[in-house]
Amino acid sequence: MNEHNPTGQDSEPAAGEFQSFAEFYPYYLSEHSDPTCRALHVVGTSLLIAVALFAVLTQTWVALWLLPVIGYGFAWIGHFFFERNKPATFKHPLYSLMGDFVMWKDVLTGRIAQR
Numbered sequence: 001m002n003e004h005n006p007t008g009q010d011s012e013p014a015a016g017e018f019q020s021f022a023e024f025y026p027y028y029l030s031e032h033s034d035p036t037c038r039a040l041h042v043v044g045t046s047l048l049i050a051v052a053l054f055a056v057l058t059q060t061w062v063a064l065w066l067l068p069v070i071g072y073g074f075a076w077i078g079h080f081f082f083e084r085n086k087p088a089t090f091k092h093p094l095y096s097l098m099g100d101f102v103m104w105k106d107v108l109t110g111r112i113a114q115r
Contacts, residue, residue, distance in 0.1 A: 021098055028099035029112070031088050037078030038107060044074025045104040075100065 018024040032038050048071045055063040072089070079087045088096040106112040 018092065018095065021095055024092060024095040025099060025102060028088055028096065029103065031085055032083065032103060034083045037083040038103065038112070040074045040078035041100060042104055042107050044071055045100055
């Protein structure tokens, strides 16, 4: 049970049940309840943004190849070793990507406690 999933149920709704990102995000947060997993997502997303900016500003386009490794690498370590679940990316890739950036913003702005 956590602040975003008051029922304590971590089971995923049936496939296609999410009609919007607003419906998906509470589920996404329930899959990221471990503080270390969230921290790894924040580090990975921050590095992803930094590398993307570096690539654009310096026109070092080869650096863009690092983005999936950085973005997924940190997140998947968090899921497999700390959260012990499968990343939402496997079933909901677009909403999951959106969730990464919204959670990143929510953690950095204090909306989600890092404990």
